[in-house]
Amino acid sequence: MGWIETDSGGYTVALDGTSVLCRNAAGRQLKQVPPKLREDAAVVRLGQLAEWLERHERECREQVDAWLVRSLPVPAALLARVWPDAAWRSALRDLVIAPLGPDGTADLGRAGFLRDADAAKGLGVVDLDGDSVRLECESVLIPHPVLLEDLDELREFAVELGVEQRVEQLFREVWRRPGEVSGHEWSAYAKGKFDQLRHATARALSLGYRVRGGQVLCPLVEDGRALEAAYWLGADYPDSAAHTGALEWRGKDGRRLALSEVGPVAWSEGERMAALVYAGRVVVDDEEALR
16 A cells, blocks of 8 residues: 555655554654654544454454354355455465355365465366366355364375465364264363353353353354354353353254264364363363363
8 A cells, every 4th residue: 555645744654454654754664653643634544444454354254264164155156256355365265165066065075275266267276186276166165174084184285285274274173073972961161160250251252152141152054954052151140150061052943952963063163162161261280271
């Protein structure tokens, strides 16, 4: 972005990414905007633009993360339309995508790292053999890593390619449901102590989750079915001590799912949510720290 003159003493300002830069009348770039310029109209406008860009970048990442977590089909035409936007391109570039067939099944054998999206040429990817190819398809899936076979090998290949994903996909931690489970509650993250309930809820909110009715919630979609993971935090006064409870999964109608009914993505994301919140508990001894 070009330099803009201010109303004060020959200073000029510009926007670099989301940072406001300033030069004095001699053309020397300063370490920061001088306090006397903070209310200058040009500086205020650039500051507001920087805030909007930061918010836009965050919203793009959150939307792409929702597509991944909820296994939602993404139209190729939509990717081509948003690709010229630097914020969208940054959020999407290098994610593994797979074309969807007419029946909605993802062809993971044709998956690749997204490098380009063009309405006329299709989606440009580096496939898992390292070749640059174009995908011609109506929609794609941004697969959750728990769905990817040979995930460790794929991670190694990504490192070799110099892949940098702004949205966690390949290097997102995954949890897999044990082979034999029963009941409706998973208690691996129960009995985590927080000195105050507000500490637990604040941690959950800072991680991007919703809190309602004493539970932290993660909305999910698996095989086209809407559901949510719910992890008990407590419903006492905010300054009361709290102990976490069980993790459970519920359908759109509120019915609790048997653990054996929970699909791989819903299980992984539900347990991920519980593990992240649980990690902020009060650790009373070394044995507790290892849990």
